[in-house]
Amino acid sequence: MDSIAKRALAARKFAKMTQKQAEAVSGVKQSSISKIERGDVTRSMSVLALARAYRADPNWLDTGDGPAPWDEDQIRQARDRANEPPGPYRVTHTPPSIPSFNPRTPGTVPLISWADAANWDSHEISQQPHAERWIPCIAHHSLQSYALRVRGDSMTSPSGLLKSYPPGCIVFVDTALRKPDDGERVIAKLEDSDEVTFKVFKQDDGRRWLLPLNPKHEPVRTPFSILGTVVGKWEDED
The missing domain is CATH 2.10.109.10 (Umud Fragment, subunit A)
Structure with missing residues (x-):
């Protein structure tokens, strides 16, 4: 998929969520989600929040590089630490329950x-x-x-x-x-x-x-x- 719009729409559909449900889980306004899926927004900080809500690889959602949510083999190459071997990138497809962070998480x-x-x-x-x-x-x-x-x-x-x-x-x-x-x-x-x-x-x-x-x-x-x-x-x- 060659655009954030297509990946965002596909990830939400795969997570079996409406835009309103995605808003409740991610905190991203439904109007913003709609704009992302229409292609009116090419880059947005909201993409990271949506990736968490959809339990998708944020790098895949942002750039298309990496495993899609429906890929069976969730393996992602390590990039940030040179000595870190490739490891499984675990993806579940159950939306996180509110609250998004555990109570009293620092910060x-x-x-x-x-x-x-x-x-x-x-x-x-x-x-x-x-x-x-x-x-x-x-x-x-x-x-x-x-x-x-x-x-x-x-x-x-x-x-x-x-x-x-x-x-x-x-x-x-x-x-x-x-x-x-x-x-x-x-x-x-x-x-x-x-x-x-x-x-x-x-x-x-x-x-x-x-x-x-x-x-x-x-x-x-x-x-x-x-x-x-x-x-x-x-x-x-x-």
Whole structure:
């Protein structure tokens, strides 16, 4: 097969997965999977995630070099270490269960629900609620960190001058950082409703409020408590 598009489509079909199922397992948006399979994307970091989801040789999926998932003889020549002999490249065709990484794998944080974020700090680490999956976070963070999938458009900036957080992107939150500086992005709980929200923290002359990046939404000036500070963001390429 002479293209990533054909190999990606064939590998997904062989894994007996729909694009939606592949999105759930790999974390790659269905729209991105569709673009790869149409040939609109020739090279993408998403290919590695899809290879893991399909249990395919990532080198084969990316370049066509190596065993295809349906090849009986899964032997791959060693390339990176000169003294390493050829060995079996084991491939299974059962999609990995969520979470993608084992819980508490070093360098990963749990992707949790907004409801769980409200009481995350009240649990011991070993008793924290079930995560949708564990995902890598390269930003420096404490063990009390988690990830949230952004909902709503209040943090979607209409200007290209500000970093934007569109619905569906993922933010990494460190709950050990509860004293943010003015302008930092935070997760906060409104005291009058217990609603958890994602906003820009603002303070001036003793006053504190929460500011959305989208001017269509109103600032929050009611009492609130800081649950954590955003230390990073992940957004798929479309």
